[in-house]
Amino acid sequence: MRLFSVVAIVILFGFLFVGILHLHPVGEALGNSEVLQGRPEQGIDINGVSTMDDYFLRNGQIETKSNNIVASVVFDYRGFDTLGEATVLFIVVSSISMLFFTFLKSKSIVSAGVPPAGQFPKIESRVISFGSFIMYIMILSFGVYLVVHGHISPGGGFQGGSVMASATALLLISFLITRHMQRTRKIFSFFESMGLTIFIGLGFAGITISFLYNFLAHTSSGFGRIIAFGPNQGYLISAGILPLLSLAVGIEVFFGLSLIVVTLFHASGVKDTNSLR
Amino acid sequence: MSAIVLYVTFILLLTIGIIALLFKRNLIKIVLAFNILDSGINLFFISLGYRENAMAPIFTLAPLDSVITMVLPTPQALILTNIVIGFATTALMLGVSVLTYRNNNTLDTRKLRGVEEYD
Numbered sequence: 001m002r003l004f005s006v007v008a009i010v011i012l013f014g015f016l017f018v019g020i021l022h023l024h025p026v027g028e029a030l031g032n033s034e035v036l037q038g039r040p041e042q043g044i045d046i047n048g049v050s051t052m053d054d055y056f057l058r059n060g061q062i063e064t065k066s067n068n069i070v071a072s073v074v075f076d077y078r079g080f081d082t083l084g085e086a087t088v089l090f091i092v093v094s095s096i097s098m099l100f101f102t103f104l105k106s107k108s109i110v111s112a113g114v115p116p117a118g119q120f121p122k123i124e125s126r127v128i129s130f131g132s133f134i135m136y137i138m139i140l141s142f143g144v145y146l147v148v149h150g151h152i153s154p155g156g157g158f159q160g161g162s163v164m165a166s167a168t169a170l171l172l173i174s175f176l177i178t179r180h181m182q183r184t185r186k187i188f189s190f191f192e193s194m195g196l197t198i199f200i201g202l203g204f205a206g207i208t209i210s211f212l213y214n215f216l217a218h219t220s221s222g223f224g225r226i227i228a229f230g231p232n233q234g235y236l237i238s239a240g241i242l243p244l245l246s247l248a249v250g251i252e253v254f255f256g257l258s259l260i261v262v263t264l265f266h267a268s269g270v271k272d273t274n275s276l277r
Numbered sequence: 278m279s280a281i282v283l284y285v286t287f288i289l290l291l292t293i294g295i296i297a298l299l300f301k302r303n304l305i306k307i308v309l310a311f312n313i314l315d316s317g318i319n320l321f322f323i324s325l326g327y328r329e330n331a332m333a334p335i336f337t338l339a340p341l342d343s344v345i346t347m348v349l350p351t352p353q354a355l356i357l358t359n360i361v362i363g364f365a366t367t368a369l370m371l372g373v374s375v376l377t378y379r380n381n382n383t384l385d386t387r388k389l390r391g392v393e394e395y396d
Contacts, residue, residue: 005299005300009292009295009296009299012292012295013288013292016288016291016292017285017288020281020284020285020287020288021281023284023325025280025281026280026281026282026283026284026324026327027280027327027328027329028280028328028329029325029326029327029328029348029349031349033328033331033346034344034345034346035345035346035347036343036344036345037344052351053326053349053350053351056334056350056351057334057347057349057350060350061336067335067336067337068334068335068336068337069334069335069336069347069350070333070334070335070350070353070354070357072350073350073351073354074354074357074358078354081358082358085358085361085362088362088365089361089362089365092362092365092366092368092369093365095369095372096368096369096372099372099373099376100372100376152335152337153335153337154333154335156357158357158358158360158361159357161361162360162361162364230336230339231336231337231338231339231340231341231345232336232337233337233338234337234338253361256365257361257364257365260365260368263372264368264371264372264375267372267375
C-alpha cells in the first residue's frame with residue numbers, strides 16, 4: 001500500500017514537471033508588455049489587446065476610473081466572484097460559531113488571567129498590556145488607511161480587514177476584552193452581517209443595468225471624477241462604487257476574522273469540558 | 278535555468294503537501310499540509326503573471342516614462358482573495374480539530390478510525 005502511494009507520487013511529480021516545461025518562462029508573461037504604447041487618449045482601445053490582462057491594463061482606468069487595476073479587477077470586472085468569496089468567508093465564520101455554540105453559551109468559562117473590570121491584568125506585565133493597547137490603535141489606523149485608499153494605492157478591503165483583525169488578536173493576548181465575550185460576539189456578528197448586506201445592497205443599486213453595475217463611475221462629478229489616462233497623483237473621491245464596495249468588504253473581513261479569533265481563543269481557554277459532550 | 282526555478286519550487290511545495298496529507302497521522306499536521314499546498318498554488322499563480330523589471334499595476338505616481346511595463350493584474354486579484362479564504366478555512370479546520378481532541382482525547386487519525394494495526 002505504501003509502495004503504491006510512493007509510485008503515485010512519483011508519477012504525479014513527473015506529470016507536473018513535464019507540464020511546466022510547456023509553460024512560458026517566468027518573467028515573460030503573455031500579452032503586450034508595453035502598457036501605454038500606441039494607446040489613444042480617449043475611448044476603449046482594442047487594437048493592442050491580445051489577452052484579457054491586456055484589456056484590463058489598457059482600459060481599466062478609463063472604464064472604472066480607478067488607478068489600481070487590481071482593485072478594478074476585484075470589485076468591478078470580477079465583482080460577482082468577490083461576492084462569492086465574501087459569502088464563503090461569512091459561511092466559514094457561521095460554521096465556527098455553530099461548532100462552538102453549546103460551549104460558548106455555558107456560563108462556566110474559566111479563562112486564565114482575566115482581570116477585574118476596569119483594571120489592567122495582574123498576570124501580564126504592564127509593558128504587554130499597555131503597549132498592546134497603544135499598538136491596537138496604530139494597527140487599526142493602518143488597516144483603515146489600507147481600506148480607504150484601496151482604489152488608488154496597494155491595499156483594499158481584504159488586506160485592510162486582515163490587518164485590523166490582527167489588532168484584535170493583539171488585544172486578546174493582553175486580556176483587555178476577555179470579560180465581555182458575549183457582548184463582543186454579538187457586536188462582531190452584527191457588523192459582519194452588515195458588511196455583506198452593504199455589498200449586496202450596492203450590487204442591487206445598479207440593478208437597472210445589471211447586478212453590481214458601477215453606476216457612480218458614469219456620472220462626471222463626485223465619485224465619477226474624470227481622470228486623465230496614464231500616471232497621476234491619485235484622487236480619494238473617484239472610482240465610482242469601488243471605494244464603497246472596498247469599505248463593505250473591509251468591515252466584513254475585519255469583524256469576521258475577529259469573531260474567529262475571539263471564538264477560538266475562548267475555546268482554548270476553557271477548563272470545563274463536560275459542556276461539550 | 279532561473280526562468281523555471283519558481284515553477285520547480287511550486288512543484289516541490291505541492292509534492293511536500295501531498296506527501297504530508299497522505300502519510301501524516303496528526304490532524305494539526307494535516308492542516309499544515311493544506312497550508313503548504315495553498316502556498317504552492319499562490320506562488321504558481323503569481324509567477325504566471327510576473328514580468329521582468331515591471332511594476333505593480335497601479336497608475337498612482339507611476340513614472341512618466343514613454344514605456345511602462347506592468348505585471349498582470351488578474352492573478353494578483355485571484356490570490357488576494359485566496360489568502361483570506363485560506364486563512365478562514367484553516368481556522369475552520371483547526372476548530373474541528375479542537376472539538377475532535379476534546380471528544381476523543383487524541384488527534385491520531387488511525388486511532389480515530391478505530392484501527393489497531395494498519396500497515
